Amino acid sequence: MSFNVPKSDKKRVVIVGGGFGGLQVANRLKHSDFQVVLIDRNNYHQFPPLIYQVASAGLEPSSISFPFRKIYQRRKNFFFRMATVRSIFPEQRILQTSIGKISYNYLIFAAGTTTNFFGNKDVEEEAIPMKNVSEAMGLRNALLENFERALTCASEQERQELLNVVIVGGGATGVEVAGALAEMKNYILPKDYPDMDSSLMQIYLIEAGNRLLAAMNPKNSSHAEQYLREMGVNVMLNKMVTGYENHRVQLKDGSSIATRTFIWVSGVAAQPVGNLGTEFLGRGGRIKVDEYNRVTGLDGVFAIGDQCLMTADEDYPNGHPQLAQVAIQQGRLLAKNLQRLEKNKELKAFHYRNLGAMATVGRNRAIAEFSKIRMHGFVAWLMWLFVHLRSILGVRNKIIVLFNWIWNYVSYSQSLRMIVYARKAKEVQEREKRLSSQHWGKDLLSEGAD
């Protein structure tokens, strides 16, 4: 397999990852003199802040995803390739991927993060992560299947295991998914399963620290906790999960909770780049960069967004928070800096402009912080709706999401509760098997790169 990207007299910028950051770079290089190659393991851009609504059957994956090929229709000097990154050979300026090699003049890592299980193999094998739309669909199917099985199972113990949901991680994602599931319990279960006692469904939100939303103001953490408790969520603070065995989540204090829906949203680590040595990596496996997002020690290589760690911004000596705005702002500046480089102009250093943080807790309530302004309740919720709707890519998606929200708000009922599993065609399965068994090592460097 090969990239089949034509060689041209233009310099080539290869971007790995079409998330918030990667997309900004690609968009902002539209009128530049570069050839741009965007690589992503999916053929679509996704909008993570609403993934929890896909998991709780409030939105379809297609409403928060957008195909790259549609975004870049009619774009000149631009190539998208669906591939996964394997390794980098910086001396030759070559990137190795699942579909072959590509040479670059400038390479940008913008591949975001993956779920961090902190080395706990039990948890990794058993827990359901929720980092992308595909995992969110896995969670939605598991939840709905467990409800169906709870109606027909033989023992009370199994029924309780099927109806208990344990969410580990009290950050924004944990809080939002707990709120959405509490609404499911309160409004949907009684209607959909009139012959099942919906009060049996118990939702546990477990956090190792002493408050939820640790990145926000403590007063807002208390509001979030109070909202969730009012909705019936069992918030458990200062509790550390140590494992999962026989359908029970084990806690460090020796106690355990029975569940077959064990959701892990407790931490992230940067997406690894096969052979990138530890000297290039910092906390959480993030690639170390300077104030211009240049990877320290690799010529022509940059990293942005969640995947990078910049400690040069004086307001953020431990690195920036892993938020969409950081990736977007870094992507925008890097596109400008690449063009400045070509003109031998001085590069501009990155300073994060904090636009605030938000989290929603079910219908009508949210928490928001903008610099010194703090808000909670209905007004914060309206702002949350507005900000998120504005940020979703594509007019069609905005309309569908808005329609779904209005429908769900008025009817108290998400209408997307089908259990659907995707089945891959044999041809696709076999190709994936072939590609994953191939060895992409240094020996392949003897072959040419596109």
Ligand SMILES: Cc1cc2nc3c(=O)[nH]c(=O)nc-3n(C[C@H](O)[C@H](O)[C@H](O)COP(=O)(O)OP(=O)(O)OC[C@H]3O[C@@H](n4cnc5c(N)ncnc54)[C@H](O)[C@@H]3O)c2cc1C
């Ligand atoms: C559930 C959830 C909710 C969130 N909610 C919020 C929120 O409300 N507000 C907020 O500011 N932030 C939120 N975040 C964080 C925010 O999504 C990230 O900070 C942001 O997406 C980072 O942008 P990025 O460009 O660095 O990476 P991403 O947007 O994650 O994009 C990475 C891209 O790289 C691709 N990729 C990954 N690995 C490879 C590989 N090996 N090869 C090729 N391609 C690869 C992926 O498919 C993806 O398209 C949330 C995150 C999650 C998971």
